[in-house]
Amino acid sequence: MGFADHFPALIVVVLFIAAFVSPLLFRWVEKATAPFVIAALVAALIMTTALLVRVQQSGPVLYHMGGWAPPWGIEFKADLLRIFILLIVISVSLWIFIYAVRDLKHELKKEVTGWYYTLFALLVGSMTGMALTNDLFNLFVLMEICAIAACAIISIKEDRECLEASFKYLILSAMGTGCFLLGVAMLYMATGYLNYSLLQLELVETLTLYPRNIFAAAALFIVAFGTKAALFPLHVWLPDAHASAPSPSSAMLSGLVIKIYAFALFLIFYQVFPRELLDLIPLNEIILWLASLGTMFGSIYAMLQTDLKKMLAYSSIGQIGYIFMGIGFDHNLALIGGFYHIMVHAVTKAMLFMVAGVIIYSTGVRQIKDLAGIGRVLPLTMLAFTIGSASMIGIPGTGGLISKWYLSLSALEIGRPFFVLIILASSLLNAIYYMPIVISAFMHQEDFQFKVKPVPFFMQAALVVGMFFIVIFGIFSKPVVTLLEQAVISLF
Amino acid sequence: MRITSRLVAPFIQIYGIYVILHGHLSPGGGFSGGAIFGASLVLIALSFNLEAGVKQISHQTASILESGGAFGYVLTGLVAIVLGGNYLANRAAGFPMGQAGQLFSGGAILIITVFVGIKVASTIVTLFYNIIEGEK
Amino acid sequence: MLSKIIGNYYYMVAIILFVIGMYTMLTHANMIKKVIAMNIMDTSVFLLFVAIGYTHGGQAPIIKEGSEAIYVNPLPGALMLTGIVVAVSVTAYALSLAVKIYRYYGTCDYDEICEIRSQE
Helix, strand or coil, X not given: CCHHHHHHHHHHHHHHHHHHHHHHHHHHCHHHHHHHHHHHHHHHHHHHHHHHHHHHHHCCEEEEHHHCCCCCCCXXXXXXXXXXXXXXXXXXXXXXXXXXXXXXXXXXXXXXHHHHHHHHHHHXXXXXXXXXXXXXXXXXXXXXHHHHHHXXXXXXXXXXXXXXHXXXXXXXXXXXXXXXXXXXXXXXXXXXXXXXXXXXXXXXXXXXXCHHHHHHHHHHHHHHHHHHHCCHHHCCCHHHHHHHCCHHXXXXXXXXXXXXXXXHHHHHHHHCCCCCHHHHCCHHHHHHHHHHHHHHHHHHXXXXXXXXXXXXXXXXXXXXXXXXXXXXXXXXHHHHHHHHHHHHHHHHHHHHHHHHXXXXXXXXXXXHHHHCCHHHCCHHHHHHHHHHHHHHHCCCCCHHHHHHHHHHHHHHHCCCCHHHHHHHHHHHHHHHHHHHHHHHHHHCCCCCCCCCCCCCHHHHHHHHHHHHHHHHHHHCCHHHHHHHHHHHHCCC | CXXXXXXXXXXXXXXXXXXXXXXXXXXXXXXXXXXXHHHHHHHHHHHCCHHHHHHHCCHHHHHHHHHHHHHHHHHHHHHHHHHCCCCCCCCCCCCCCCCCCCCXXXXXXXXXXXXXXXXXXXXXXXXXXXXXXXXX | CHHHHHHCHHHXXXXXXXXXXXXXXXXXXXXXXXXXXXXXXXXXXXHHHHHHCCCCCCECCCCCCCCCCCECCCHHHHHHHHHHHHHHHHHHHHHHHHHHHHHHXXXXXXXXXXXXXXXX
């Protein structure tokens, strides 16, 4: 086998090597740690692109760890959807990391910065593993690595609020993990397999023999992944955690971590459970209604906030509702809309949190009412905020419109126009709390009250890259939509 | 207490190394053996004062062993790729197998278990140092 | 029906422990109690998993020379070793967070912490 055949494993391995070697590098050669992690991320990105070319030519790639075929061994699978998510995760992490290297100097103490790089690399490595794996227990182990790394990049700042928020996140996440493991035990009891493909073949007949085990497993999986991905009633940890973390951590968490759990739920419902399960209990209805409530309530809570980062965190709850709606409609156009929204929201929310970080870095302001008139002092930053808000609302020309368009099309095609009303209403609610900030930033009468430090070059470059991609995703959406259509066809 | 712990600590360490090395033959393996070995070092630091414990394993040594153990595990998997199998392959990649039931059998399992044992022992020691020194 | 419940008593014990752990974790206010309850919840799932692997009349899965016996399925036990290590890491991290929060507020009780924060 050539070297290129090992890429599915090597993508995860390179990131874990970067995570393990960073503390040693930071102790001896401090300047080389950040370039080392950047090199590992770039290597992973190159390998993912090569894997994409190969999968488009010859179909899904299966990789057996250690040469053992399933059910004795762990399997990694790379098909179009998983590689799409991998590309999003690795490229957005690279972008956030370049921003973080400059921003962390004023948010963290000097000696813990090396540990931050380790946690960052562990987080990205575990997310790529979760997207690639085809085995339930491997998913459990990687999910736990992701949970600990995500809690640790919040609590590394060692403020009072971020310690409490991190503890709350850890306890609720541990509850989700316990439920997930119990669900895996239910499935293992009934079938004896842990591999996704073998489980799907086996569950078709097990559903008639042991229906209650499968129902219990499905319910436990919804609770587990709903807690970790902030589905509506289980979202209570998200505002504190994302608002009190350092800005690159907030961008990472809001942009990528909650999406990868939604993607894992999608994989389990479409590639493990059989389609006959939906005739017995309407799982997709439950997810659909909870997601619709989430979009409305996320925006309603966001309107009442006074702190900038808390408002962005509540807005994340609303936007993750769109992704769950895409999963819940059970139609191929809705899946295209949901996955496009994963891509657009990752870029947009990361950029909005970077804007918040730049504002805090140069002025120290966190309250919304103090942001009046800031557009004249930091024009590039507020332009980025305007384009990000336009994408959140769904204004044509930005990426947010394409995903909402596909979701509405799919709602009309399955004959439920009520959800088009919900999508429109939540877009209106998004406008109610984003537009006043933009308007008062640029057009307020008085000048900005606080002192302004100049913004460093790398942070500005990161914002420009974000703006560029949001507009590209809004106007030139055809390549990505074609890729997603190809990817989704195999599921129906 | 001090005399007892100074007498007993080498025996605990030998027992820990035994559990690590026989990971493929009897219950135990890397995690539990490493925990036993780490517990002996924590015992010395608890019964004497902290400086005696730090003299046994300093902060720098613990940090290097931790990262080195994890890096060695990943490296063993990469060696399997170089030798021709998949990642972390054992017999398919050509690691020496030996007789089932002997000490040096099982190929890559023994190497991985030793690295995991080193890492777990140094992690327990590092955790202990951080919690105790944070209180001062 | 009752004979089924009493025959499978290890499954019942595991589920009862799981529910006790989850209820305590969500409702009790003391942070250390939450961490202990999280451990109980994880341990109950490990118990369930290992109990699944039991075969009637089986022995411990260590092969002796020349004996033909039925062995208990060792796969769930090996999986749960990894799970136990994961639970230990999460417990260690949660306890260190609890220690740091205690140093800031002087109390381990979450309700008192909320009161202190609401007065500021």
